[in-house]
Amino acid sequence: MSKVRSAPLPVKLFIGMISREVSLFERLKDELQKLYGPLDMQSPVWDWAHTDYYLNEMGEGLKRQFIFFKELIDPGAVSAIKLKTIELENQHLNENKGRWINIDPGYLDSARVVLVSAKDFSHRVYIGNSIYAEATLVYSGNNYQTMPYTYPDFMTDKCFELFKKARALYKEAAGQRP
DSSP states (O other), X not given: OOOOOSSOOOEEEEEEEEESOTHHHHHHHHHHXXXXXXXXXXXXXXXXXXXXXXHHHHOSSOEEEEEEEEEXXXXXXXXXXXXXXXXXXXXXXXXXXXXXXXXXXXXEOSSEEEEEESSOOTTOEEEETTEEEEEEEEEETTEEEEOTTOOGGGGSHHHHHHHHHHHHHHHHHTTOOO
């Protein structure tokens, strides 16, 4: 017989940012920390040229950075966090009303990396507030496994290593064995 938990297990919030204006990463990090607390980890700033999806909107020479928050959150909060990041993106529009920065929240736990989006697709599930979620990486056999729809930059070894480090921090904070 199944038993319903009184509350879901907490998860580790992260935010991925893409922009050619690297100075926006620092500015937004400060603002995001005011909203969601201190960081315990961040990636280096990486070149991002995995697709031309953002080319018309944000131009060439894009960079990517991930930030990870120390405090664990209720996974149900991530749809509201996505709405807030959309609001922040809309505060940083270029002269053509396109974004200067893409800000995408997600979370991880010991089993998966979950991304959230305002766009529906066959592999995404609705989680409320007009937001959808997908498990983009699944942890199995001491490494992350991709899914058929995993974004190309999430398929890289450097991304796997980054998320494994974040997973270790998560497990420590959640009181789980390493």
